[in-house]
Amino acid sequence: MTNPNLFLPPEWAPQSAVWVGWPHLRSEWGQAxxxxxxxxxxxxxxxxxxxxxxxxxxxxxxxxxxxxxxEAEIMTExxxxxxxxxxxxxxxDTGAVFAHSGDQSIALDFRFNGWGEKYVMSGDTMTAGGIxxxxxxxxxxxxxxxxxxxxxxxxxxxxxxxxxxxxxxxRNPGWTQAIAESELKRAFAIEQVIWLGEGLRNxxxxxxxxxxxRFVGEGRVLCQHASGPDDPNAKxxxxxxxxxxxxxxEVIALPSPGRIADDAGAIAxxxxxxxxxxxxxxxxxxxxxxxxxxxxxxxxxxxxxFEIIGLPARNILSGGGAFHCMTQQVPALTEExx
Numbered sequence: 001m002t003n004p005n006l007f008l009p010p011e012w013a014p015q016s017a018v019w020v021g022w023p024h025l026r027s028e029w030g031q032a033x034x035x036x037x038x039x040x041x042x043x044x045x046x047x048x049x050x051x052x053x054x055x056x057x058x059x060x061x062x063x064x065x066x067x068x069x070x071e072a073e074i075m076t077e078x079x080x081x082x083x084x085x086x087x088x089x090x091x092x093d094t095g096a097v098f099a100h101s102g103d104q105s106i107a108l109d110f111r112f113n114g115w116g117e118k119y120v121m122s123g124d125t126m127t128a129g130g131i132x133x134x135x136x137x138x139x140x141x142x143x144x145x146x147x148x149x150x151x152x153x154x155x156x157x158x159x160x161x162x163x164x165x166x167x168x169x170x171r172n173p174g175w176t177q178a179i180a181e182s183e184l185k186r187a188f189a190i191e192q193v194i195w196l197g198e199g200l201r202n203x204x205x206x207x208x209x210x211x212x213x214r215f216v217g218e219g220r221v222l223c224q225h226a227s228g229p230d231d232p233n234a235k236x237x238x239x240x241x242x243x244x245x246x247x248x249x250e251v252i253a254l255p256s257p258g259r260i261a262d263d264a265g266a267i268a269x270x271x272x273x274x275x276x277x278x279x280x281x282x283x284x285x286x287x288x289x290x291x292x293x294x295x296x297x298x299x300x301x302x303x304x305x306f307e308i309i310g311l312p313a314r315n316i317l318s319g320g321g322a323f324h325c326m327t328q329q330v331p332a333l334t335e336e337x338x
Contacts, residue, residue: 003140005102006189010155010215011277012306014332017052018278019131020044021089021326024062025121028088028319031263035315040089041069043283043311043323048078051278051329055079056095056131058086058123084130087121090321092210093147095328096128096139099188105333107132107139108187110146115205116170135330142187145171149208149325151184154215157191159184164198164207171206194247196240201232203269210324211271212240216303220250222273227258227291232267252302255294257287262318272299274313274322278329282306285313285322 022040026033044053053073057063063083073079087094093115096107109128114120132139152160165171166180175183181193199207213223221244226234237256244251257270272295275284282303286292296310313322 003101003189006099006106007101008097008099008153008188008190009331010153011329012216012280013155014334015051015278015329016332017054017330018047018276019054019056019091019095019328019330020047021086021091022055022057022062022066023089023319024057024059024086025088028121030318032315032318036319037065037069039312039314039316040326044070044079045073046309046311047276047278047281047283048073050281053079054134055081056086056089056091056127057081057083059083082130082134084134085123085126086130087124087127088119088319089326090149091127091131091328092149092321092325093205094124094127095131095148097148098135098137098328098330100331100333101140103333105135105137105330107135107137109139109141110187111142111144112147113145113171115147116168118170118204131328142183144183146187147205147208148328149205149210149321151188152209152213152215153188153190154218154220156218158194158215158219159188159190159192160194160196160209160213160215160221162196162199162207162209162212165205165209168206194244194249196243198236198239200236200269200271202267204320211269211274212236213244214273214275216277217250219248221252222299222302223251223253224256224271224273225253227256230259231256232259252298254298254302255291257295258291260287260317268317269320270317271322274324276323276327276329277306280306282308283323284308284310285316286310287314287317
């Protein structure tokens with residue numbers, strides 16, 4: 001049964017805190033481990049200037065390294081450290097999704113299966129409960145597999161997602177589009193599900209929406225266009241723009257990062273859309289000097305009421321994501337609907 005009092009605030013609504021993951025599994029990061037920690041520390045310093053940050057530390061060593069990197073911010077109480085069960089840093093997917101139920105905050109909890117059992121790490125299935133306990137909010141559990149990066153909402157009852165992820169048999173075998181829509185409407189009290197097809201090439205999440213299309217206002221969505229003749233996602237970007245416009249949305253396309261490869265030469269799922277919006281600031285991942293600067297300029301034009309902050313994320317990308325993937329916001333309780 002749908003909770004009639006449930007409201008899932010969009011990301012641009014006021015936030016009381018943001019959770020951030022801190023790397024602790026060196027085996028998952030290889031040579032980028034320390035550099036990724038440095039990039040995350042830089043991100044946390046910038047974010048904590050506008051929003052209190054809570055860092056999820058999956059080990060005692062991670063707690064110590066985060067303290068060493070962020071002692072100044074911790075001493076001013078803008079950053080707090082919390083030891084809780086966590087595999088890797090991707091709290092968007094393993095953490096709870098925070099919503100409002102009347103005048104209360106609640107944590108929506110879903111089953112997590114390691115992105116279709118591809119990356120099963122100890123602690124990831126307990127991260128959402130640990131975060132909810134720290135926040136001291138009630139949990140509302142749903143008995144189906146869902147990651148937070150697979151959905152995006154606006155303030156008018158719309159939800160974006162992809163068929164590649166939600167209808168993948170490695171998530172909820174037997175799900176049809178109709179069943180998925182029914183479950184999403186029940187869980188989030190939304191009115192319309194807008195479906196896209198494929199996500200980015202080599203995205204181990206099986207096409208999460210937060211790499212390809214993001215709401216930035218009511219019925220207003222950002223996507224990307226190809227950068228250069230060798231952009232590996234050119235056809236995907238064209239299809240995304242077409243589908244979004246067919247859904248009646250206002251569509252603005254930013255330059256993509258183009259072709260970015262990892263150390264082994266494989267295409268990396270880099271996206272300028274894996275940004276975090278927090279209290280009128282947008283923290284956008286930067287991958288190179290030229291195309292990322294063009295994307296920053298385009299985003300400033302698309303979001304004139306927000307300050308756009310570009311921060312390096314090339315080493316974080318080596319782990320499989322960027323700023324949106326590694327965070328989860330806690331919306332502030334307010335009567336205003338954004």
